[in-house]
């Protein structure tokens with residue numbers, strides 16, 4: 070045995086010992102299952118490298134009954150010749166020397182690409198046993214190890230009719246204390262991602278521990294384009310074709326390859342996943358910032374050249390990325406990361422490289438696909454308009470005086486009390502009804518805000534919010550309520566609700582100046598329309614007020630039934646008929662007067678107080694979120710109330726009038 074050999078084997082033992090002592094440093098936490106699965110990733114990565122080098126298109130992963138896992142590839146096979154420096158087979162060097170993976174000094178043994186981490190030797194070190202089988206040059210070679218140490222030199226054990234490498238290892242359970250089982254769903258998820266990132270590579274997974282062994286195969290010839298389609302599976306893409314960009318640039322150390330796939334959907338969030346050498350970078354890095362810069366610049370340039378920006382000066386990066394799903398995958402011969410976990414790529418040259426490639430290729434794509442380009446720009450312009458409106462909303466509420474006393478609208482007849490919990494505001498349709506309400510109210514706790522005519526239908530203006538905030542009646546309401554105004558919450562199919570900067574930002578239900586907001590409109594179709602418009606605005610822009618049960622609908626009577634001095638009010642046809650019958654009892658020919666109230670204005674202040682506003686006797690309908698979201702969607706309450714179907718509307722109101730009796734209001 071040469072001195073060289075003994076020297077290097079001491080080194081090997083020391084290296085293996087280091088891994089066994091501190092597996093967490095090399096493979097992740099040995100107690101939560103992450104290190105255990107990392108062993109598979111590390112082994113598969115070697116086979117993936119062989120694919121990247123262009124020699125392997127299939128990887129078979131099997132979880133065996135005995136708790137071992139085997140990874141078979143069909144590449145060239147690990148070199149079996151004696152390594153000049155170490156005097157042992159190159160295969161043994163790879164399996165026993167830490168970091169030997171990509172760090173061979175001798176170029177002839179350089180692992181293809183040399184892309185991956187700690188190397189399979191670390192896996193060997195934490196394995197109770199490992200067997201390496203190599204199929205190469207028509208022969209089969211084998212070497213077995215215990216805890217990383219070879220049982221015997223690599224041996225030729227017979228002929229072979231294929232090429233490739235199989236590595237089978239059994240984790241050492243004295244190191245992996247807590248979780249002893251491989252989890253197939255974890256393996257499946259990760260290896261599917263690997264398959265997406267390596268177009269054409271087929272990865273099969275089988276679990277021999279199951280009674281019925283079925284083999285899962287992942288193969289995506291479309292690569293990251295198919296990955297993007299998968300991301301958008303539950304969304305509505307705005308264009309069918311996925312934009313796929315690929316390019317490379319030479320640097321001193323070798324080639325940097327940049328591959329990007331992207332597609333926009335009608336969603337509001339952005340999902341951009343970044344990878345370096347097939348490893349996910351959760352915090353992005355220089356490839357992501359290059360991507361963002363280039364996307365913003367290229368799309369703005371294109372839009373400006375084509376005069377597609379109408380009322381918008383320039384599209385921001387956020388506007389452009391609204392609704393985007395993208396995969397950024399780069400290959401780098403020697404990447405640097407901010408940490409051991411590789412969550413963030415920091416190689417500075419990558420930003421410029423990514424930018425350059427995307428500038429060029431995305432520019433080309435847009436030129437060649439003007440209709441897709443138009444769709445993307447239009448989406449960004451909409452996002453920009455909405456964002457601008459959001460900014461205006463913010464300004465409106467921030468401007469001094471808008472929220473507090475000094476800024477109260479002139480039309481508001483405020484109440485005397487300043488305790489929101491005992492205060493109410495009646496939002497009343499029309500000036501004349503407003504007049505009656507002002508006279509009839511309890512001015513200590515009841516405020517009256519008359520609105521003139523119909524307010525804007527905000528449902529049609531969700532994409533153009535600036536118009537909403539310019540509307541006089543809406544401004545008046547925002548000021549009177551004193552709690553600011555939010556931005557439209559547009560529920561998205563399959564997602565909880567809109568999360569980004571649109572949701573409930575500037576409306577603060579705690580700041581409401583009144584504990585009850587009562588909408589009081591005429592009991593006719595016009596009144597129902599106006600009520601619906603007000604409710605729509607509140608639902609879209611002040612939703613928490615609904616959710617906190619602050620919104621009510623006043624229930625003025627539909628009829629007055631009178632016999633002599635006896636008067637009764639009826640809130641439905643049925644109640645009217647009941648009153649008539651009761652008043653007639655014993656006086657078949659009695660003269661009964663029936664007055665149908667067409668508007669609040671027909672009631673004098675006392676009547677309005679008595680029937681509709683007196684907290685002791687009135688009935689009111691409390692509006693709940695379910696009223697907007699019941700089966701049939703947002704539009705149910707709207708269509709019922711907006712519709713011309715009078716009987717239906719009446720039935721609706723009667724139904725609520727009934728429910729309201731149980732309400733303590």
Ligand code: 0RA
Pocket residue numbers: 115116119142144145146147148177178179180181234
């Ligand atoms: C070093 C050099 C060559 C291939 C490999 C390593 C290799 C390593 C692994 C690990 C798992 N599967 C593998 N397949 C190949 C290139 C040898 C040549 O030039 O033929």
